[in-house]
Amino acid sequence: MNQFLDSINVDRIKRTAKALEKHNMEVHCVPDRTVAVEMIRTLMKKGDTCAVGGSVTLDEIGALDLLRNGDYVFFDRYAPGLTAEEITDIHRKAFSCDTYLSSSNAVTEDGYLFNVDGGSNRVAAILFGPKQVILVIGRNKIVRDLDAASERVRRIAAPANARRLHCDTYCAQTGECMAVGSDCFGAGCTSPGRICANFVVSGPQRTKNRIKIILVDEELGY
Numbered sequence: 001m002n003q004f005l006d007s008i009n010v011d012r013i014k015r016t017a018k019a020l021e022k023h024n025m026e027v028h029c030v031p032d033r034t035v036a037v038e039m040i041r042t043l044m045k046k047g048d049t050c051a052v053g054g055s056v057t058l059d060e061i062g063a064l065d066l067l068r069n070g071d072y073v074f075f076d077r078y079a080p081g082l083t084a085e086e087i088t089d090i091h092r093k094a095f096s097c098d099t100y101l102s103s104s105n106a107v108t109e110d111g112y113l114f115n116v117d118g119g120s121n122r123v124a125a126i127l128f129g130p131k132q133v134i135l136v137i138g139r140n141k142i143v144r145d146l147d148a149a150s151e152r153v154r155r156i157a158a159p160a161n162a163r164r165l166h167c168d169t170y171c172a173q174t175g176e177c178m179a180v181g182s183d184c185f186g187a188g189c190t191s192p193g194r195i196c197a198n199f200v201v202s203g204p205q206r207t208k209n210r211i212k213i214i215l216v217d218e219e220l221g222y
Helices: 003-022 033-043 056-061 063-067 084-096 121-127 146-164 170-174
Strands: 026-030 049-052 073-075 099-102 106-108 113-117 132-138 198-202 211-216
Touching (some): 003 026, 033 056, 056 132, 073 084
Parallel strands (some): 049 073
């Protein structure tokens, strides 16, 4: 990548990190996915109980392999042969675990996290329960403000995830939310497969550094 574009990306990451820190979130800026995985290792202790939210980013960087290496008690929602009831039980166990890992649909340059969820086990655990939450976020998810975050989900995150999860929704079929251009998020979408059920904005935190964010200078996930 051109060095001048690189420098702009670094500036955006630093600006975003500073804003998040003002909101009582711990931030680690890393250059690539390899360092991101090592940072996760640093932030966890051997023997920690841990769980993950649905995240393409974690899969892309190899975080799941780290959690499965035997150093941790991993409540693995992706283990083969699990029934729907067993997966739900894992989601509930996540609330009492030491570390919960996921990503975010968007993060704003003024320090807010924006997440949209269907089953909502992911956003619920980000908000409450686990002792610490580690979110790995690629630079492609940094946006100017909450309006841009909403637009990003409508045009990128929701359609891509709907296709990944084989949901029969308007966004999966057309590549964008039917509410693009509307003030009402998801206006008109009544699909039973809709993955945009709850919209959560995380701002200044009451528990300092419970949420730990790894900002990666790479494009990761949706």
